[in-house]
Amino acid sequence: MMNQQEIEVILARQLADYLALPIFLVDQEGNLLFYNEPAEKILGHRYEETGPMPSSEWATVFQPTDEDGRPLPADELPLLVALHEARPAHSGFWIRGLDGVLHQIEVIAFPLIGQSDRHLGAVAIFWERPA
């Protein structure tokens, strides 16, 4: 039998599909489950081409850096803070899309916690800061 995502995760993906904000969704292990079309424009790759990937990969493949160009530790990324500490997190930093373009972004991430304290994953909403 094929596995099925929890309903909260399914609804989060469907909401992301309809919103014009870039959204990035991971499961409780941090594995990338989905990013929507607005996110594709910043990340430089269609989700269908990227597909699922573990946090060890997505936390580095987009090369997050601070304002001085120093690589950000993965555990400081808002999405992983939200996931590991079960709280909303926010920060601004730079990433390089898979198309090689550098973007300064702001990120707000929040954990997906379902009924009965089920930790289901986390969602990041992000947008590019105007130049």
Place this chain on the structure above:
Amino acid sequence: MNVQLWGTRGSLAAPGPDTVRYGGNTACVQVTGQDGTVLLLDGGTGMRRAGQLLGSDPRRVDVLLTHLHMDHIQGLGFFSPLRQPGWVVHLYGPGSTTQGLRARLSRYLSPPTFPVLLRELACELHLHEVACGDFDIGPFHVSSGLICHPNHAVGYRIQEGDCVLAYLPDHEPALGVPHFPLAAEWTSGYRLAAGADLLIHDAQYSSAEYPERIGFGHSSIEQSIQFAALAGVKQLVPFHHDPAHSDEDLDQLMAAAVAETGPNFIVTPGMEGAVFEL
């Protein structure tokens, strides 16, 4: 297991000369195990008659509520075992993110909506909150899971031996899906229904009505058949009929949906009183 439909209507009881065959009572399904263990799925108005005909044996009944909309709990106040000393009633149902099952049920079973308080019921009452998880009742292994329907609803997968019944009476798996169905992984309710011998599933609307009711938490008959096909069930019972649909309407809508979708499994429209032996 034996499965009997005591109420098949959705949203509002719809008794009258136009609904005699499909029935006017709201959701209630009796499941009886080979050892006589009785489960009642939902407490719609069909529950009143189910309670009358349970007799005095067994003296225990387990009621599994999918959610607490009125058409699924209105029969509780008129369910005779709840009012009789000597009966043991176990009530299962979902809490919300902030309120437990007792508090949620008490919103109906208290004045001014009902004259009797939950704590005044004469039976020995046990409440069990369910959201996602497995538990056993006699010979039945029950899995519950949250599904797509407003205000916290679950579906149930009930297994006795090799027989599986899936019960998702209020369910809108097509919500937000432009080309339903998606892959199983991204389809609400799939895990509960996969491979079931019998699936009782929401089929409230015609395909013409659904676009006007997106987000109400229900499926069209066609979507119900498509969901059943994705889940690979052996038999589908379209259920939770719209109160505005007469027997004649339902005959036509069911036939048209089957003709359009061409299912490779049995589709038996849910009629009050129907019995299925698994």
